[in-house]
Amino acid sequence: MTDSFTQICDLADFEDKEVTLAGWLYNSRASGKIQFLILRDGTGLCQCVVEKGPVGDELFEQLKHLAQESSLTVTGTVRADQRSVGGYELAVTDAKVISPADGYPITPKSHGIDFLLKHRHLHLRSQHQWCIGKIRHTVIDAIRRFFNDNGFILIDTPIITATAGEEVQTLFEVDYFGEPLHLAQTGQLYVEAAAMSFGKVYCFGPTFRAEKSKTRRHLTEFWMVEPEIAFINLEGLLELAENFVAFIAAQVLQNNKNELGTLGVDVATLKKIKPPFYRLTYTETVNILTGQKTKDFLAGQLKGLHQEKQQLENKIGELEKQQAGQIKQWQKDKIAAELIELRAVLAETNTRIENNPKHAKLAAEFQWGKDLGGSDETIISQMHDKPVFVTHYPKQAKAFYMKTDGDNEEVVLNFDLLAPAGFGEIIGGSIREDDYDLLVARINEQNLDIENYNWYLDLRKYGSVPHGGFGLGVERTIAWLTDQKHIRQCIPFPRMMDKVYI
RNA sequence: UCCCCGAUAGCUCAACUGGUAGAGCGAGCGGCUGUUAACCGCUAGGUUGUAGGUUCGAGUCCUACUCGGGGAGCCA
Numbered sequence: 001m002t003d004s005f006t007q008i009c010d011l012a013d014f015e016d017k018e019v020t021l022a023g024w025l026y027n028s029r030a031s032g033k034i035q036f037l038i039l040r041d042g043t044g045l046c047q048c049v050v051e052k053g054p055v056g057d058e059l060f061e062q063l064k065h066l067a068q069e070s071s072l073t074v075t076g077t078v079r080a081d082q083r084s085v086g087g088y089e090l091a092v093t094d095a096k097v098i099s100p101a102d103g104y105p106i107t108p109k110s111h112g113i114d115f116l117l118k119h120r121h122l123h124l125r126s127q128h129q130w131c132i133g134k135i136r137h138t139v140i141d142a143i144r145r146f147f148n149d150n151g152f153i154l155i156d157t158p159i160i161t162a163t164a165g166e167e168v169q170t171l172f173e174v175d176y177f178g179e180p181l182h183l184a185q186t187g188q189l190y191v192e193a194a195a196m197s198f199g200k201v202y203c204f205g206p207t208f209r210a211e212k213s214k215t216r217r218h219l220t221e222f223w224m225v226e227p228e229i230a231f232i233n234l235e236g237l238l239e240l241a242e243n244f245v246a247f248i249a250a251q252v253l254q255n256n257k258n259e260l261g262t263l264g265v266d267v268a269t270l271k272k273i274k275p276p277f278y279r280l281t282y283t284e285t286v287n288i289l290t291g292q293k294t295k296d297f298l299a300g301q302l303k304g305l306h307q308e309k310q311q312l313e314n315k316i317g318e319l320e321k322q323q324a325g326q327i328k329q330w331q332k333d334k335i336a337a338e339l340i341e342l343r344a345v346l347a348e349t350n351t352r353i354e355n356n357p358k359h360a361k362l363a364a365e366f367q368w369g370k371d372l373g374g375s376d377e378t379i380i381s382q383m384h385d386k387p388v389f390v391t392h393y394p395k396q397a398k399a400f401y402m403k404t405d406g407d408n409e410e411v412v413l414n415f416d417l418l419a420p421a422g423f424g425e426i427i428g429g430s431i432r433e434d435d436y437d438l439l440v441a442r443i444n445e446q447n448l449d450i451e452n453y454n455w456y457l458d459l460r461k462y463g464s465v466p467h468g469g470f471g472l473g474v475e476r477t478i479a480w481l482t483d484q485k486h487i488r489q490c491i492p493f494p495r496m497m498d499k500v501y502i
Numbered sequence: 503u504c505c506c507c508g509a510u511a512g513c514u515c516a517a518c519u520g521g522u523a524g525a526g527c528g529a530g531c532g533g534c535u536g537u538u539a540a541c542c543g544c545u546a547g548g549u550u551g552u553a554g555g556u557u558c559g560a561g562u563c564c565u566a567c568u569c570g571g572g573g574a575g576c577c578a
Contacts, residue, residue, distance in 0.1 A: 032535065
């Protein structure tokens with residue numbers, strides 16, 4: 001059936017020819033004797049120009065009253081026109097309504113986030129979510145391609161698991177025929193086993209964490225890719241990670257120019273994502289956080305925020321004055337919409353002003369040995385224009401499986417990758433402890449039940465080798481690359497703490 | 503779990519210190535031959551989240567609850 005219809009993305013090949021498009025009415029504007037129907041077919045948007053002459057009065061009237069998101073086929077001649085979205089438009093000769101969509105709830109005007117999440121099944125049709133969906137596809141394709149082309153074997157790890165990879169409190173429990181098991185929060189332990197078979201492997205799938213985290217960077221169900229490599233050291237891992245992330249960014253730049261443009265993403269910042277990334281040790285990071293540089297940086301930022309606030313308030317005051325004056329109704333409406341926008345930005349600026357001193361205090365009083373907090377990561381991330389590796393965290397702050405640094409018993413051979421401009425962590429990884437006795441000691445130190453790790457310990461009993469890997473959060477990566485405020489926009493059907501909409 | 507903010511028409515928001523609930527979008531009708539979240543005119547649309555309280559009078563003040571947003575801790 002698809003064959004008989006032309007796709008909007010291919011219109012350039014059909015200039016001056018007659019085609020039939022099949023899709024949904026995205027928006028329409030009608031004048032007395034001419035109508036502009038914006039049709040979307042999943043591959044793009046096309047302006048269809050309907051004139052009374054060629055289509056006749058009856059069809060003209062029917063189309064005039066057609067609701068947004070009604071499905072239809074449209075036949076006409078393709079012609080180039082700069083005034084049209086996509087550069088081509090259709091001079092309509094015929095159209096058939098497949099199914100009307102009266103009362104479609106999402107209008108072209110603004111909506112609140114709660115409303116949109118409740119209507120996510122329909123909101124997926126919007127330009128914004130469509131662009132993100134296309135980019136998500138590119139990111140996932142790039143992930144698989146990168147590993148497949150570099151000799152990695154895909155290993156599917158189980159979703160229902162018995163062993164814990166991370167903190168026990170963050171597990172979702174499953175009643176497995178009466179036995180309490182839980183949903184996987186990482187495939188790492190399994191992928192380590194597979195690395196001893198194939199050398200280089202990766203797993204890629206959904207991950208579940210029952211974290212009580214209500215932030216713009218958290219989902220309870222998210223997608224993570226975890227490569228694991230035998231015979232690798234920390235520097236090797238860092239190189240792999242930076243090449244990997246740079247490859248994803250390059251693929252998005254190459255394949256999603258239009259989508260990035262529609263979303264208003266600054267392409268120049270994406271072009272900067274090239275190796276080598278910055279490298280800091282945890283200790284260097286702590287010194288930066290507690291030092292003058294951070295103090296100055298945050299003070300400068302606060303000053304900038306106050307200026308921003310002042311400018312916003314001036315602008316709002318000005319608009320309010322204009323609004324009270326004698327102007328046309330439509331101008332008032334435009335100002336009202338602008339005011340809503342500005343007030344939202346102002347509220348956000350106020351929050352940042354409020355948080356700035358707290359963050360400054362946390363950073364200044366940071367004690368060596370603690371894990372970096374969200375605000376600390378944000379500060380480091382904001383100071384850089386490219387991703388930053390932070391390596392060699394204190395042993396006590398990190399998971400039992402991370403290998404102790406031979407040169408410094410206090411720290412482990414691990415790293416986090418922080419995306420720049422304040423976005424924060426997108427990767428966490430480490431070299432794994434490969435010595436049987438040391439691993440047992442670490443399990444006991446952290447009061448974990450050693451019974452649960454018998455099979456994992458076998459990997460150290462039978463031909464153990466140095467190995468390591470990392471996990472990259474897909475939604476966080478997409479949110480960073482597309483400059484989204486909240487990662488819930490970056491998965492089709494988000495699951496958040498205490499809230500699953502549809 | 504803690505802190506802050508919010509809930510008014512289908513949607514997005516107004517309503518100065520308590521005094522008759524408004525506008526745009528969407529819907530319906532009409533007008534307009536090149537529109538770009540088109541525009542112009544008319545019409546319909548409300549027990550102001552729930553339950554109490556203060557008051558001559560509550561959308562506005564107080565208490566509790568429900569739901570939502572933002573932030574913190576923790577993380578990819």
